Amino acid sequence: MVEEKSQDFLEARPWLSGICDTQSTEELKNKYDGWAKTYDTDVRKDWSFMPGNIARTLSQLLPHKETAILDAGAGTGLVGEALAQQGYTNITAVDLSEKMLAIAKEKQVYQHLFQGNLEDSSIFNNSVQFDVIITAGVFAYAHAGVEVLNNLFTFLKEEGIFLLTIREDYRQQMQTALDQLSWQLITEEDFPIYDEAKLMYLLAFKKERF
């Protein structure tokens, strides 16, 4: 995400270079803690279309509303809100940032909320598995990478759905890891983002049955 951009672009989005220019998980957590109160307003222009798209895509793939969903990197709960609007009632939120989660909690759409690092293989106990895992805005520069992908995969049930957003340039970096997992790509949509300068993909994978 940190690359050459026009001055106007960055002036309109001072938060973007800030979060992507991060050296450690602790620093990222602190930045999101500091951003939590204005996050929803700040990202509205670029991101407001995506939570609804995710929820609609899921409702086409898995209409059963009690399905167990993990919103991984839930932030302030924009995806949870959109899922609740579609009628989903069993949603767990995990995020690094307690302050982002505090805002998510106020929205009253999550049954459980946990602060944790998605790189941590013991973030859930071994018996916990989800029908659906969603990562929206999480696979990105200075955020989550292959380690998080492989870890989350272990918490997905057989034949479960993994829905993720990823920008085209970061997808190229993650493609080998995405191809190596035992799942099938079942839907792929793309959307122009950031003044139409980039493509953001919404991908859905279905885990294989062993």
Ligand SMILES: C[S@@+](CC[C@H](N)C(=O)[O-])C[C@H]1O[C@@H](n2cnc3c(N)ncnc32)[C@H](O)[C@@H]1O
């Ligand atoms: C761009 S925000 C997206 C939030 C939300 N999913 C949305 O669509 O608005 C990225 C979120 O991922 C979280 N995050 C990044 N890396 C993480 C990690 N390793 N473990 C847990 N959360 C992480 C951040 O704290 C932040 O809330």
